[in-house]
Amino acid sequence: MPNTNNFLFTTLKIIAWIIFVGLCIEAGGLLVNFIFSIYKPEFLPNLYQKVDLTELYRESRWAFYQSYSFIVAIAILKAILFYTVILLMSKMDLNKPFTSFVSKKISTIAYYTFAIGILSYLARQTQKNLLKSNFDLSKLNEFWADSQAFILMSAVIYIIAVIFKKGIALQEENDLTV
Numbered sequence: 001m002p003n004t005n006n007f008l009f010t011t012l013k014i015i016a017w018i019i020f021v022g023l024c025i026e027a028g029g030l031l032v033n034f035i036f037s038i039y040k041p042e043f044l045p046n047l048y049q050k051v052d053l054t055e056l057y058r059e060s061r062w063a064f065y066q067s068y069s070f071i072v073a074i075a076i077l078k079a080i081l082f083y084t085v086i087l088l089m090s091k092m093d094l095n096k097p098f099t100s101f102v103s104k105k106i107s108t109i110a111y112y113t114f115a116i117g118i119l120s121y122l123a124r125q126t127q128k129n130l131l132k133s134n135f136d137l138s139k140l141n142e143f144w145a146d147s148q149a150f151i152l153m154s155a156v157i158y159i160i161a162v163i164f165k166k167g168i169a170l171q172e173e174n175d176l177t178v
Helices: 003-039 041-046 054-059 061-091 100-132 138-144 147-177
Strands: none
Touching (some): 003 041, 054 061, 061 100
16 A cells, blocks of 8 residues: 555544544533532533533523533544544554454444434424523534534445445455455
8 A cells, every 4th residue: 555545544543533532521521511510500600611501400400401411422422433433443454444343333433423413403403492491502502503414424424334344245255256
């Protein structure tokens, strides 16, 4: 394989690690915010991303737990998604990429991406319902604004996973005939 491809693949691996670390920090920060919002709400304006939902907590604990659960779950799923990408990139042999491990990891990435998209969509719909009850959750739009993109991306990744499965089957059939 040319050195350019190796360099590009290594660069993408480093970028994936950077994104993973960032997503872990975000998920951890949001989890700490959630815990602090329950026990010490006076510290919320000083915490990560200033996701202050104390007004919502005072008005409706159910809406508060529901909204924050969506936020934390989506953040954790994104971190797990990039961990799976890192596992794939670390163990994949570019000289012989059609293996069952690669196929399974690509399928797993498609499923996590779909789960993030569906969860984001459900969170957005829940937020719309809470807006009807005069809860102001507009500051939370950034956490689930890209639900359609994740659903579409999961479809593309799933198609790639199916192609890999077919490639593995053809490769195994070819190995048996030789």
